[in-house]
Each structure stands twice: as C-alpha cells, then as structure tokens.
Amino acid sequence: MDKVLTKNFNVNDMHRFDVAIENGAYSSLEKLFSMKPEEVIEEVSKSGLRGRGGAGFPTGKKWNFIPKDHDNPVYLVVNADESEPGTFKDRAILEKDPHLLVEGILITAHAIGARTVYVYFRGEYYRPWKRFFEALEETKAKKILKTPQYEVVVHTHRGAGAYICGEETALLNSLEGFRGIPRIKPPFPAVEGLFDCPTIINNVETLASLPFIIKEGANAYRKMGTRDCPGTKLISACGHINRPGVYEVEMGTPLASFLSNQCDGTIEERELKAVIAGGPSVPVLTAKEALGIKLDHESLLEAGSMLGSGGLIVMDETTSMPHALLDIARFFAHESCGQCTPCREGTGWIHKICSRIARGEGKEGDADLLLSVAKNMPGRTICVFGDAVAAAVTSFVTKFRSEFEAGTI
Numbered sequence: 001m002d003k004v005l006t007k008n009f010n011v012n013d014m015h016r017f018d019v020a021i022e023n024g025a026y027s028s029l030e031k032l033f034s035m036k037p038e039e040v041i042e043e044v045s046k047s048g049l050r051g052r053g054g055a056g057f058p059t060g061k062k063w064n065f066i067p068k069d070h071d072n073p074v075y076l077v078v079n080a081d082e083s084e085p086g087t088f089k090d091r092a093i094l095e096k097d098p099h100l101l102v103e104g105i106l107i108t109a110h111a112i113g114a115r116t117v118y119v120y121f122r123g124e125y126y127r128p129w130k131r132f133f134e135a136l137e138e139t140k141a142k143k144i145l146k147t148p149q150y151e152v153v154v155h156t157h158r159g160a161g162a163y164i165c166g167e168e169t170a171l172l173n174s175l176e177g178f179r180g181i182p183r184i185k186p187p188f189p190a191v192e193g194l195f196d197c198p199t200i201i202n203n204v205e206t207l208a209s210l211p212f213i214i215k216e217g218a219n220a221y222r223k224m225g226t227r228d229c230p231g232t233k234l235i236s237a238c239g240h241i242n243r244p245g246v247y248e249v250e251m252g253t254p255l256a257s258f259l260s261n262q263c264d265g266t267i268e269e270r271e272l273k274a275v276i277a278g279g280p281s282v283p284v285l286t287a288k289e290a291l292g293i294k295l296d297h298e299s300l301l302e303a304g305s306m307l308g309s310g311g312l313i314v315m316d317e318t319t320s321m322p323h324a325l326l327d328i329a330r331f332f333a334h335e336s337c338g339q340c341t342p343c344r345e346g347t348g349w350i351h352k353i354c355s356r357i358a359r360g361e362g363k364e365g366d367a368d369l370l371l372s373v374a375k376n377m378p379g380r381t382i383c384v385f386g387d388a389v390a391a392a393v394t395s396f397v398t399k400f401r402s403e404f405e406a407g408t409i
C-alpha cells in the first residue's frame, strides 16, 4: 500500500516549508497547472475519491455541481471542525503535515476556480490551527499560494467550540457571523453557499488525499481500497486497545486484522464487547458484528452502521453499555443546536432517561421509552444530527437490551 496521507508524519519539522519541500511537498503543482480545471475534476472523479468528513460523497461529483453559468465568485471552504468524539485524524494532518492540506487546497482552488478559501477550525484546535497558519504564512511568503491565473487568498477561521458547526451549512452561517445552525437544503452549498455564492465544502482529509491523486494519477489511487471505495482512509482508534492512534489503512481492511495488527489487541487481552466504527453518531456494533466487517462505506452499511469519520471506539467486556450511552447522550444533548424540536427535546429526554438508568434508578419500560423517543426523531429535522442520535440510541438499546432493563445496573 502506498501511503497517501501519513508518508511524512514521522519527519521532524515537517510543518516547516524547507523540510516539506525536501520531502516532496508541492511536487504535484507542475503537473496540476499543466491541466485544465475540468481535467483536474475529471481525474479526481476517476480516482473515485469520496469525502472523508463522514458521508462519503464522491468529491469529483460534488465539484461538478458548481453551476457553469454564473457571475458570482466561487468559494472553497475547508471543514477542519473535527468535533465527533473519538475522531482525531484531521488534527494529525494539520499538526504533522499541514503543507499537504495547503497543496490540496491549491489543487481544489484550481479545479473549481476559487480565489478565496476559508479554513474553519474547531474552536479547541489551537495547536492544529497555529501549525497550519504558520505553514500557510510560509507558503504565502514563498509566493506559491496561487494558480497560473490568480492569487489564492486563504483565511483561517476559528470556531467557538460547537459540534454542530461541523455540519456544512451551520459552518457557513458561523463563517458569515450568524448563529451556527444548519440551513434548509436545497439550495445546496455548491449552488448557493457562502454569501449566497457557489461554495465547495470539503473535509481536511479529503483535500489532503489530492496531491497523491494528481501526482500519481487516478489509476494508482484506484489500485488501493475497494471498487466503490478506493484509496486509503485514516482511522483514529481509541478505547480499550493497547495502541491507540491514527492509522492509515486501505479502504476495505478487515476490522479484525486492524484490531490485532495496528491496535495490538484489547488491553490485557480482555474480550471485545462492542465497537463504534465511525464516531458515536453511527450505530454501535456487537463484537461478533465488528469482527466480520471491513472498513469501507459499503461493508459498514451492510452491517447496519456507517464508516462516518473513521473514529473507531473499542469497548471491552468491562464496559457498561448504559454508562457508555450516557456519555454519548450527554454530549448530544449538550450539542443539539436547539433549532428543531424533535432533536432539542429528544436529545434532552434521552439524556434524562439514560442518566436515571445509569444511576440504577431506571423505571420499568425505560428501554422501550428510549426506543420510542428515538423513533420520533429521524426525518423531522433540518439536518441529520437527530437521525444520527436516534440510530445510535436504537442500536445500543436493541443490541444490549438486558443492560438497559430496570434493576440490572
């Protein structure tokens, strides 16, 4: 497997421009600028690259949604909000190889015709922001922050620490200075996004995959991963494992081998109980389910879950599932933006019920009550936050029901 993202993670001072250049940074630009923008989009489409922010939407297809006949500026917005619990892979790129993202930004700017770029950082990500900002300043000073036609102006923007601002339209509202709450779609951002202009929003890891695709070509990228999910993916692994960390794997890697090879198994070889493969907003998998899946979008969908952000949380036999769900419910109740009633009230009720179950004061029927609250949330809200919470809660309660029955804690 070629390392697309982590090749230079262990190079000292890789965030410094001279060190980055010595290690191949910006070497895709010569080829890039010999290509027309539509050829770049075509190459990215051919590579099969899918967004790494969670939904897995094909990147080239998204870029093609920009209207061909418009007079407004096109914006590129980079989503560095990374607030999904257990997800810390974008942070690794920003801290260890920030020039990889700057190069990805230049590739995208050239492809979609963006002269202005905003990088939106999670509020708490001071160090990743600083690393990126310094790398950006150095690149600017070297006068390579441009395409052959125009200068590319890149602004960094630090959020105030709201999870919902990772949702692309809430992010746009926040950037515009409004309250960070999702917008109704359509119109989709590619048509009407930042300041009502065509806007492409992409995740950090998505853009950091581009230099390899341009340099080595779409076919080299497609050689890795699966047919529908080509390439590599960063997995941030945490929980009851011996070696937590950020690992680059080929899409389609069996979770069982990932657990033993990269994570070095569970702590003290305790029995695996459950795995969350893509951050707590995706359904939990039992040990049996988890050991049968592969790390790619299709395999996880088939197993009734999602790859999401690649935030892998491992739970061993010592885990109390009601307590684990309580942690998740507390987070979601706190982070619901409150705009839609089913999500605002539903997350609050779920948190309340989980709290009393975890305190050992659960009432008869609480497991069913949780399922009923969750059933009334999906499809009734502006964004998918509520759907995600409902699916996570339903999976915990149905798969580990006996632990949620009153009196068992």
Ligand SMILES: Cc1cc2nc3c(=O)[nH]c(=O)nc-3n(C[C@H](O)[C@H](O)[C@H](O)COP(=O)(O)O)c2cc1C
Binding pocket: 050, 051, 052, 053, 054, 055, 056, 057, 079, 080, 081, 082, 083, 084, 163, 164, 165, 166, 167, 168, 169, 201, 202, 203, 204, 206, 207, 383, 384, 385
């Ligand atoms: C509640 C919520 C939180 C999200 N948080 C993030 C995030 O932190 N980072 C991210 O890249 N995408 C996040 N997304 C997905 C974005 O809305 C969007 O799909 C993504 O940035 C698109 O980039 P991609 O196509 O490169 O994946 C979130 C979505 C939702 C519904």
